[in-house]
Every structure is written in C-alpha cells, then in structure tokens.
Amino acid sequence: MHRRFKTAQSLNGSGIFAAAVVAGSILLTLLLAHAAWVQGDRHRLERHVDRLLEATRLVATQSTRALNDSLRLTTARCSADDLTELRVLAFQSQHIRDIGRVEDGRVLCTAAWGVLPHPPLLPEPTRRATAYRFWSVGSTLVDRRISTDMVAAGDAILFVAPDWFGDIARLDPRTSSIVTTRDRRHVMRAWGSEATILPGAREEPWHDLGSARVQLACDDDYDLCVMARTRGSGLADASLQSVLGLCLLGGLAGMGINSMMGASRRRRASLEARLARVIRTDRLHMVYQPLRRLSDRGLVGFEALVRWTTSSGDDVPPEVFVRMAEQTGLGRALARQVVAKAFAEMAPTLQRDSGLYLGINLTAEDLLDMQFHDYLDAQAALHGIAAASIVLEITERSTAMRDDLVRNIHLLRAKGYRFYIDDFGTGYSSLDYLAALPLDAVKIDKLFTQAAGSDSVVGQIFEPMCTMAHALRVGIVVEGVETEQQAEHVCRLAPQAIGQGWLLGRPVAVQDLPTT
Template identity: 30%
Template sequence: MIKRFSLISVSIALGCIATIAPVLTSIYVADEDVERRDQNELRDFAAKALMRSELVTYQAFAALAELDRFPGASCSPENLAQAARVIFNYGYIQDAGTYSDGQYLCSPLLGDVRTKHLALPPPDWRSADGYSVWFMRKSPLSDVREDIQVGRNGHYVFIDPKSYVDLIDPARRPIAAINTATGTLFALSSGANKDEMLNAWKLGGKLNTQGWYYAVAKSATRPLAVVVKAPRSSLVGDWPKLLAMWLSIGVALGAGFGWLAYKRVSHQLSFTATLEWAIARKKIQVVYQPIVRLADNRCVGVEALVRWQLNGRYVSPEIFVAVAEQNHLIQPLTDLVLARTIAELSPLFRADPTFYASINLSSEDLRSDRFLNLLTNALKGTGIASSQIRIEATERRFMNADETRGVIEAFRTAGHPVYIDDFGTGYSSLSYLQTFQVDVLKIDKSFVDTMAKDSASSIVAPHIIAMAHELGLEVVAEGVESAPQVEYLRERGVQYVQGWYFAKAMPVIELMAWLLAREKPQEAARLTTL
C-alpha cells in the first residue's frame, strides 16, 4: 500500500513537473523575446532621434550658407532684412546675425549693437570644416535662456537645444544629444539625468541598471550622437513567487496552458509550412501599384507587391513576408514576384520602353549577386530593357554596408536603377546618401501624412526632398491620399507619387483597364487639337 502510494505521489509530482515546466520555460522564452523586441524598438527610436538631430544641424548649416550667399555690407538694412528672412524661413533658428573680433555686431533681434561692445567669448569647439560652436550660450537678449550658437565666416545662428530632443513620443522616453568630439551633452529632454545619459553614451548603451534599457545612435557624417532610454518590461518578474503560484494552481491548469502553448507552436509551424507550399505552387498573387509622374499625371511605372489569400481570407503581407524572412523563404518568394512581373507585364514593357516595375529585395539578396544573375538570365531574349526592372530596398536592409555596397553598384552597372524605400524610418539617418550610390529616394507614408502639419515629424519630408535635390536624386512620395498632399509635393519639386489618391495596388487585368481608362481622355484631347 505504501509502495503504491509512493508511486502515485511520484507520478503526480512528475505530472506536475511535466506540465508546469514547459509553461515556465515558455514564460522565460517569452520574457527574453520581449527584452529583445524592446531593445530593437529602442534602437529604432534612437535612429529616428538621430535623424531629427541631424536635420536640426543641417538647418543651421543651411541658414549660415544662405547668410554667406547674400552680398552687402555687414549690418546694413539689406543685410539685416536677409537675416530676418532666414529666421522666418528656418523653423529651428531663433536668431541670426553677424559677429567679429569677439563681439556681436548686429541681428534682427539685437539691432545694430556695434557701439555697445557686447562681448562674445571664444567658441567651445571648432570643427574641421570651419564651424564654431558655443554650447549653452546665453544670448545678449536674455539672462535666462541658454541656446546653442553656431557660427561661420562672421555669421551666427541661435538654436534652442530642445529642438534636438523635441520628438513626439507617447512613451516620453528620455533623449540626450551629445557632441562626440568634446563629449559635451548639449540637449536633454525632460525627465533625463545628465550624468546618467553621458555615462550611457561612454559605455555604448551598455549601462548596467536594473530598470532601464539604453540605446546610442551615432552620426556617420558629424560628431553627433543621441542617447535614449526606456523602462525594462518583464514577464518573469519575481521567480520564487511565480513558481509558488504555478505549483499552487496544480496539474490541471498547467496542462491547460501547456496544451494552449503546444497548439500555438503547432499553428506557427503549420503556417510556415503552408507558406512554403503556397510559394512552391505559385499560390502567391502579385499586384501592382501605379507610380504617377506629377509633371503630367502620367503613370510611368508600378511597384510589384505580394498578396496571399489563405482559406478565403487575405493574410497581411507584413505577417507572411516577415515569416518568409525568418524561415529562409524570402528568396523563393522574391523569385516568384520577378517571374510573375515579367510574365504579366511583358506586353506593357514592350509597348512602352519607358514603363518600369520596381521589385523589393530582401537583405539576403543584397549580400550576393544571386538575384542579379537570375534577373539577367530572365530578361534575355524578352526585349525588356534593364532599366524597366528596378530594385527597391529599405534602409534596414542596408545595415551591412561593405557587403551591400558592391551588390548595389552591380545592379546599377547592369542598368537597374536602385531605390531606397521608406527613407527616414530605419537606421541609416543621412549617412547612406553618401555611402551608397542610388537613384531614387522613396519618402515613407508616415512623413507624407504629417506634411504641412504642426508636428515634430512634419519637417522631415521637406528636408528629405531638399537633400535629394541637392544630391541629384529623384523622389517618390508613398501613401499619397489627398489633393492637398499632391499640390504640396508638386510645389516642392517631387517628381513621382504613389498612393490611393491615384490607385490602389491591383492585379494586372485591373491595371490594364485602369491604364486604358486614363489614356483614352488624353488621346481624345490630343486628337481634338489636330
């Protein structure tokens, strides 16, 4: 009897362990996954904060360049009027004026102060390209505010340090901006500790604190870095209490959660297998979203996008494309898109040699010439020009610069224009515009949505457009949904747009009908003028 009781006890104990252990293991794994996701999200936020800081710095340099270009004697009415226009046109500039020999001369706000001998101390730092910077400089207009003063060639501008860290962030994560040449923290958001953020920068974000994550993003072009932090989130919490809780719940609840965990894992595995089956049997649909030239409202090309219908319902591309990337299915999926695009759009390509389609590439195909070789062979004998198949890649896929640069150059050498998709949302900030030779920037929908609005990100799109123009790159604005957006983009010299204002992504048959409907009125108008 005792032996039987012992066997039953051991069996119950083993049953408890067998059911509870997988649950606890799942919680631990989930906690690790939450930590990884939180850190990745914080790094994304740091990259966006860096872009904001670079844009503020870029605006200061652009304002000084505009002051330099204006001829005329210092402190003349014309000179002061030009400085006033600079203050009005550049949103981050608080004041602009002239200085010489260690004293302020004049500005629209100060007036002509040459006789007052307002002293200007030596700068805190001078850059190699001739810029002088004063950190935390009090303007002669105020004994309270401390601004950043940037000067060059006898001209200066004042910038509010808050401009560097004033991002719209519902989580209100602390931000600090640092000059890496001097180690000076010159901008700090509310709720942040100066010594703590400096220490986090010095340690590359690897600050050992129990309650916070840190991330550091560094500019590739300027001695500038930002530090951000966010609270740690944890599923695990206090292990002893959690273990006691699960032991008290018992076998039944543990088995129930174990069964649910098993069903979920089984579903994920079956989803991946189903996706692999769909790709192999060409069950993935390719649709095409028109790209319209603003100069004449003509559709000049399309972007090829994927759609998948499973059990009568469409699966979000964000879900199954991510699954494809995680399970080494993205290359077969991209190959399928290429084959469908060439087969379905060949009549359009041959009828109009300027018409093109752009295809999104994964990071795997940006590290080798596999897809370029496949594309070259696929175009042989078709009569389709290389320029009619264009390559798109998001910023995140450019992370390994050394491997990616050669592949990008190979595509362009073969005649395939290269686009940076969703520019401004990834890790690249402004540095990739100089690191890579590309042809087109695509402005992400999130920036298009905020254009002409009073928000922190509304300044991003105009500056991306201005930089693209300076670098000789064409611009495509994504997600255009209204006539005011179209007019705003046209006024700023954006060449191309795509979005629901013109057309949604559609199968090839609907695309042909849509193109025909657009061409008929144009052809009729042409005939009436003959």
C-alpha cells in the first residue's frame, strides 16, 4: 500500500514537471516569436522612414533650387520670356509641377496657366521660415480640382507634385506616417492618423508605445522630420491561427525536451541502480598506476584506481560513478570496497618490498568517519600491511570541516599512515591552512605539469607551486607526466620530485605490475 502511494506521488510529480516543461516551452516559443516579429517591424519601419525622409529631402532640395533659379531670372515678370524660363525650370525638376509669380499676395501667372486674368489671393501661409512661406496640401487657387503643396520666396511660387512620395508612405494599413518640422508644430503631410504619433513623440531614433513601434528620423540641412508608427506590432497583430500554430510548435518542443529529460533521468536512475548492485555484489575492479622518482626513474609506489566495466563491456568513467556514489549515499560503501580490494591485491607486493607504498583516494567524509578508521586498521591488519606503506590522498577541494579534519588526520598519521594532498593547485585552501595540515607531500595537478615550461599563465605558475611546496616542507608528486621534456623540466625545478603519468607507466591490473 505504502509503495503504491509513493508510486502515485512520483507519477503525479512527474506529470506536474512535464506540464511545467511544456508550458515553459510554449511561453518561450511565443516570446521568441514576438521578439523576432517586433525586430522585423523595427527594421521595416526604419527602412520606411529612411525612404520617406530621402524623398522629402529630394523635394526640398529641388524646390529650393527652383525658387532660387526663378528669383535670379532677369526677364520681365510674367512676360512670354519669363514664362518660358519658368516652364524650363519646372520641367527640370522631377517633383515640381508648376512655377509662378506673386505680387501683393496674389498669383499673377504660372508656367502652366500663363497670365491669370483674375489673379487669385493667396491664403495665410501654413508656416513661415526665414525667406520662405509654405502652404500645406490643398486645392490650388487656379483650379480647385488640383491639390498640391505650395512654397513661395520673394515673387516666385512653386507648386509641388501631390504624389511626390509615390508609394513609399503607404506601407500597410497598420502604419501611420507624417512629415513635420523638428519642433512638431507644423505637419506638412500625414498618412493615416497623425494623432497616434505626435503625443508620444520623443527624440530617440525609435521607441515603443505599448504594442506599437515608433520610428523617427530628421534631416540636418532642412527643418524636416519623418515619423512613422506601426500599431499592433508583434503577437498583438498575429492571427489566432498563427498563435495556435506557435503554441503547437512550442508544445511539441516541450514534449520533446521532457522526453529527453525523462530518458536522461531514467538512464541516470538505471545507472544508479546498477552502481548500487555492482558495489553490493563486489564487481568493481582495480588498476594500479606506478609512481617513480624523476631523477632515476626508480619505482616508489602505486596509486589504486577503481574501475567499472558494465556487463556489456562499456567503461563508465570514474569521475561519473564516483561522484554518483557520493551523491547517492554509496560513497562510504565504495571507499570500503576500494580499500578491501586494493589491500588484498597489493599485499604480496607491499610485503615483498617495504620501500613501496600504495596510494588510496579518500574523501573528507571518509576521514571524518571514525568507523572508517577502524575499518582501515582492520583491513591493514588482515592483509599484513604496515600503515607506513599506505598513503591516503585527499583532494584540496575536500578540505571542509577543517578543525575536525586536521584532528583526524593527526590520529591516522600517529598510526603511521601518510597523507598527500591530491590535485594541488585546483582547490581553494589558504597557505596557512595547508601549513597546518600534517602532510607528507602535495600532488601537483596534471593541468600545471603539462603546461610547465611554456609561456602560458598556467605554465608560469608551476615554479611558484614548487617553491610553495618547499616552503611547506613537504614532498612533491607531479601528475600527468607524458613527455621527456616535461620530466626534465620538473626534475630541474624539483630534483627529488616523484612523477606519475603515461611516460612512467600506465594503470594496469595487479598481475601486470612492473617490478622495477
């Protein structure tokens, strides 16, 4: 009954987790789609505003040139020669439809209509700027059927083509655009609703107004700015079908992610269960890597290394299953099995040559466990191994609970066991704490050994590490010695150093141990 209840709880928890993964994937998909959509709207709006400003700048340039040229004419105003010259100027300008003459606020003549028998009176200008007067788009005074902008300077007036912007301004129904002065007080042309743009106008090139995008660009030579606003940007303008499609896509992705995570959890759970069985049935095996003096390559000992080969012949890396054992509460059982196997297999070698030692990797938790102390002593006594032939290696990173650890190391060292700090240089312990530990040697990590002698930062640290070891008055063991150049460089810096690595011997089974 209890097991069935726990299973139901587990299934319920898995279902909640799966639902959370799928929901998160849908949300992430919608957010990414919205961001991509908004970014696309920004680029599109920026290009639209730049094109509209360029067209406006071109009209302003042509209008200024045409007005200045007409003012420089020396022909009699509204004479046949004058109208001919005005007509030429109009034809030379792409966006100018007509040029005329004004006097006392009335249009006297134009290049297209000739001399007007009844000169119409100009209304009040929409805007004045220095020598120029502007009238925003409206019916011309000559023919009400024609709408255009007008610009006047002196006695010259020109009529701008009403379609100078072409199809540029008509981006899509969602977009409103305006051509305005920099102070926003005069709107010269608007498409869509200018009221949706001006209230939120800022000086930034672009900014957001809720679900809308607003783009602004101004000309440095003319008092002109172009603004455009797209409403309903991003998912706010997406159809229901698009949103549902994105939700479906996100849901499928979430299901795939959940499936992969579930498979990973099942593989890990399976691996954990298999590791527990392997430890329980004593099916791990040991290999031993030689340690030699670098000065004469004399054999001084071996490091015991635990290995796990599955029934299918696959090797599980030690960094995987050792960490897994520690995380699942199997670390103590694993340490005891390593000690039992290594002592049993190496006892004849250690008894035959008392100058050799066996290194065993332990954790701080093992050393803090007084029952493990008793187990270690019992195994040494059972196999006739002197405590002085055993080196206990702990990593610098495992030096937690410092006071208790130092006290327990002293207890074991008093019995004759020796201690090395493994992976020296990769931990976080301070020099004063390392000095307080009763150590026999430090093992410099292969990361530093393999860079020794190089110009890299890691390589330059190697020599100070050797100096530090001398200051601590402890021996030096270097890991990862793979080339003669590395061995020679280390030997020059630390003549008494012991080396470990493929150059000096690979890990082998007990029956293949070297004798010299």
